[in-house]
Amino acid sequence: MISPKELEKIKTYIREFFNFAEIEGLLKIDFQEPSTIKVTLQTEEAPILIGEGGETLLSLQSLLKKILSKQLNQGIFIELDINDYRAKKIKYLQELATTTADEVALTQHSKALEPMGAWERRIIHMTLAERSAVQTESQGQETQRHIVVSPLP
Numbered sequence: 001m002i003s004p005k006e007l008e009k010i011k012t013y014i015r016e017f018f019n020f021a022e023i024e025g026l027l028k029i030d031f032q033e034p035s036t037i038k039v040t041l042q043t044e045e046a047p048i049l050i051g052e053g054g055e056t057l058l059s060l061q062s063l064l065k066k067i068l069s070k071q072l073n074q075g076i077f078i079e080l081d082i083n084d085y086r087a088k089k090i091k092y093l094q095e096l097a098t099t100t101a102d103e104v105a106l107t108q109h110s111k112a113l114e115p116m117g118a119w120e121r122r123i124i125h126m127t128l129a130e131r132s133a134v135q136t137e138s139q140g141q142e143t144q145r146h147i148v149v150s151p152l153p
Contacts, residue, residue, distance in 0.1 A: 006072060007031055013071055014039055017064060023049065036077045039064070046083040054089065057082055058117070090123055097127040100149050105133040110150040115140065121147055 002010070011029045018027060018041070025043025032038055043049065050057045061080035068076050081087060096113070104111050113124065124147050125136050137148050 002031060002035055002076070009072070010037055010068055010076075013068055014064065017067065032079075035075070036079055037068070038079045038081070040081045040084075042083055046085070049082050050085050054085060057085060058119075089120070093120055093123040094127045097124045097149075101128050101131050101134045104149045104151055105131075108151045110148055112139075113147045113149070115144050115146045118145075121145070 014029055014037075015027065018025075023041070023043065023045060025041050025045070028040045030038045030040075041049070048056070049060065051059075057080060061078050064080060065076060065078040068078065079086070100111055100113065116124075121138055125138075128134060128136050128149065133152055134149050135152055137150070138145055139148055140146050
């Protein structure tokens with residue numbers, strides 16, 4: 001659990017991080033239970049900060065997490081979103097999952113999705129967890145890890 005005093009320290013560290021990196025924009029920092037800090041940034045520098053497929057965004061998020069965990073001497077989770085990239089990606093993944101599940105349920109044939117990162121696969125799995133006609137499974141190794149959506153027997 002993060003105390004109000006620690007939350008203020010976290011906000012200060014995050015602001016200093018972006019100031020030091022000379023990244024300008026509207027920064028919003030929110031706390032979500034149990035220990036997630038949601039950081040949203042609206043900036044004109046978004047394409048550079050997001051990178052291809054969100055890779056730079058994930059690297060920035062990882063760096064922030066490491067800095068804060070070390071400063072606070074405790075594990076903390078950071079969810080960084082730049083110009084609503086993550087929110088739009090989640091919506092896209094949920095729609096992809098639903099469309100794929102509908103197709104699999106109709107055709108009764110499994111379908112493999114393109115390789116994706118762990119957080120993206122998690123969105124697919126969570127979106128389809130309650131679907132009674134299909135199941136999901138991650139397959140493959142490292143950068144080729146992907147989800148296969150299959151009909152239930």
